[in-house]
Amino acid sequence: MTRYSKQTRILVAVDCIIFGFDGELLKLLLIQRGFEPEKNKWSLMGGFIEPNEGPEEAASRILKQLTGLEGVYMEQMDVFGEPKRDPIERTISITYFAFIDINKYEQQLSEEYHAEWFPLKKTPKLIFDHEAMVEMAKEKLKYKAALHPILFELLPEKFTIPQIQTLYENVYDTILDKRNFSRKLLSTGLLIRQNEKDKENSKKGAYFYRLDSSIYKDKFQAFLNFIPNPQALNS
Amino acid sequence: MTRYSKQTRILVAVDCIIFGFDGELLKLLLIQRGFEPEKNKWSLMGGFIEPNEGPEEAASRILKQLTGLEGVYMEQMDVFGEPKRDPIERTISITYFAFIDINKYEQQLSEEYHAEWFPLKKTPKLIFDHEAMVEMAKEKLKYKAALHPILFELLPEKFTIPQIQTLYENVYDTILDKRNFSRKLLSTGLLIRQNEKDKENSKKGAYFYRLDSSIYKDKFQAFLNFIPNPQALNS
DNA sequence: ATATTAAGTGTTTTGTTGACGCTTATAAAT
């Protein structure tokens, strides 16, 4: 016996929801689809799984094609498998969401794909069920970021506390008290203050911090209760 | 254009990790696989996705075949897609974990599949990567149950507080203080006390409760911090 | 010199959590 006979074989794709943060707004990386159907429409970055790669590998490959980046934080989200979601042929899509440091994003590579960053609140119409994927990713982002320090993956190596507060305020669409925020953030012990200051955004300047990678892994689990009102969370 | 040419089509299966609770131990429902390869070995309940069903539908169908139950709490877990995970032919498996009220389980149906409940700590060797699936499900169960009231899905309509405490103690492999536990549980407002008592398990008898389904949905999100030490959690 | 802007630190009040002790209902044993 070499095959399971009588079973239907299906196309399997991966689609990546790629988040970035430019210091002001949380953004989504989208491409203009290069082939029919829906050619030139806005779409998530995706592709079919190849014969000798697992889904994660496929997602990493695709992410690298678009951004030039490797070793990016990525997480499996959900499988979208409605029989008719792709009008051409049944395709199951495994979705991943990924966080990249927008500063490391290599624009030249992206031109091949006509990629563009969109503020999360101003995303264009997307093909197929990609809008549902983005919605789910936003919800999952809120959920996860309230419990774990994943948002650091969106920041450059050196960042300031006001920067990261802005990021949180973006994700939760709320205003946070800077005193409570910084106290909570610093109490995790995850941050190491640098001597330099960021003078770009204020006269006084804000201290740069970097992650203490030695304890980042351990603390990853125990980062609970970061956002005051858990009621606002979904999923 | 009617097909995406040149792409490889793959078998897609679903596998269900089915939890049950008999009032004393948390258990897993396993079957003896009915076909080659690995015929008669212990396995999760699974099957291939059919042409006109989505993955969730497939999982529901399979769950019904095994347990006779419909409308069961079920959640997508993870995709297992290592190219060589099935030695016969590449198969991607979408896993679901499900909670059923073990009392509703219809044993007669199961005989077709040689199904059996195993205490979570005494599971047999499983085929392929099913043990990894079970491990992941156990972790996800711990994680999720600390944040949301999902464990009620494992209990009958009427249950007592000592019962549910035992369930939590099973999941987290720990002993909880009954006074703090019941205070926390009742403070959610999710439970409605009945007049009857369960006299099976003690002389004094414990009040039956049932879920207030009108607020169960709302409270579902805001059930945080249920287990004292979040450090023990993973994933 | 003075005004302006955002960074950064401190305090008080309130609510939540965990540790712990006592009473109550009932069946079984004497």
Next chain:
DNA sequence: ATTTATAAGCGTCAACAAAACACTTAATAT
């Protein structure tokens, strides 16, 4: 009939964490 054993159920207190809130500081621009 009284006592004993067992688990249910209620209550208190102390420690801690969270949220609300106000002032000082550094540096540039006027």
